[in-house]
Amino acid sequence: MTLSLAIPDILVARAKSGDLEALEALYRAFETPVYNLALRILRSPEDAEDVLQETFLEVVRSIGQYRGEGHLWGWIRRIAASKALMRIRRDQVRATEEFDETAAGHVGPVGAVPARIDLERAFDRLSETSRAVVWLHDVEGHTHEEIAELMGKTVSFSKSQLARAHDQEGAVS
Template sequence: MTEQATGFDERPLLERARAGDAEAYSELVDRYARRIFRLARQITQNDEDAEDVLQETFLKAYEHLGEFEGLSKFYTWIARIAVNEALMKLRKRKWDKTVWLDEPVAMGEDVVAREIAVWDDPESRYSRTELQEILDKAIESLSPPYRSVFILRDVEEFSIEETAKALDLSVPAVKSRLLRARLQLREKLTAFFKRKVEDPFAYL
């Protein structure tokens, strides 16, 4: 979402913050803290770690504020810091495993398009809240590298190029991981709704 769409121009706040205005930086923190926490929580799946990531993100952003050139949105810049911090948390917990993540897949990205799953009108059987909870659980089941790409691209709506920059990946690697993440989610969600139809009490 663009600054024009939200009616907010962050540039004056950034200029003041870079000039040492702590109140201006505090306003930026207040504006983006909830989104950064949500992003960190989606990656770490842990409130305590997400809070640590939130604090570290804004501390590091403040320390390196002079390095922000304004070539991207401020949120994109701090989100990159947050993603790096969150992935460091995962590595410290030794969740990462060596896997071949970026092998070519035998399907074009347009096969999946932007739809995550295909099922028979789930909205007729589930509330929006229930559907969100089901989707959240499916996203949490993705391995961290796939989950990070999916969250930035399809949840935070970063462009492919912004996602690649945030995760320090090539554009082809992002596309490969994104497709794999979408395919895995499609499989998980389709299986879920199929089982619910066959056995309404399967997940109770």
Template sequence: MSPPSSFAIDVPDSLLARAKRGEATAFEQLYRWFERPVFTLALRLTGQREEAQDVLQDTMLKLFDRLGDFRGDSPFWGWLRQIAVNEALMRLRKRNRMSIDDEASEAELESQDTLLPPTAADTALLGRAMAALPDVTRSVLWLYHAEGFTHDEIATSMGKTISFSKSQLARGTRKLRAQLQIDTEVTVHG
């Protein structure tokens, strides 16, 4: 058995059973347990609070409708997280179809500064650099580095190929390094 993920959220089987029977208090408890993790994931993927809130609501509605489909052969949070990722990616695809320009405007970048807590200058700088990336590239970086998705999982979620995921990760990493002016050369002193 593999060790639990650092992102694992244990849910008592009794709570899931009560929710499957339609108990409103059990659904309310599940909502409270997963509201913050789903919202945070959606915010990281979409980069916009309003869309993250919409993703949260849509995810929870799907949880309500599809809880009977959860068989328990995988962790509950992994199952729910996949629903949230799919909802966020669907919104990004819709936004990209409607958007003429992939680059965020200065006003959007300034408004997104408030998304990250001002704990350190580096965190804020990274947040601005991530916000400046195209939606798809930012999503791949976040899913890979923060959520621990494999390239195969990212490709499947996005309906793309593994090489697409790898190229977006490489492209995003290069753009972040350039924006953050990170020197990738290592000098060995001997």
């Protein structure tokens, strides 16, 4: 699904000059699509709301860098997707740290910890893009079409990133 809102160039120019009414108009125009995108990625209304706020703080800070090439929604969507992916990574690090703290006092089956460490190392060796594709596809359950739209890439890009990542992970296991 491609969103195409007709945003007048004069509104963007006013927003670039710091006009609060113009910035508010952009927020109102893109609030729902940004929230829905974040909700699809994160599956949490609270996290989606946080990403919505973080996205528009970034839009306000960076609107001067928008060059008018392509649709404004594409630029805002990339910011929102990046914020959502950063939240996934942050939450993943937090979960790993919590697991490590819990596991420190627990002796599990022989070989379980080394296998987990190998998997984490394999995941760490992937590029940020490949990690994002693996996470979105294998963990969050997104389709290649959704990943392509989210990342502003093609479906074949998503498929090839996933295949390469799985090949690279398989070399470790």
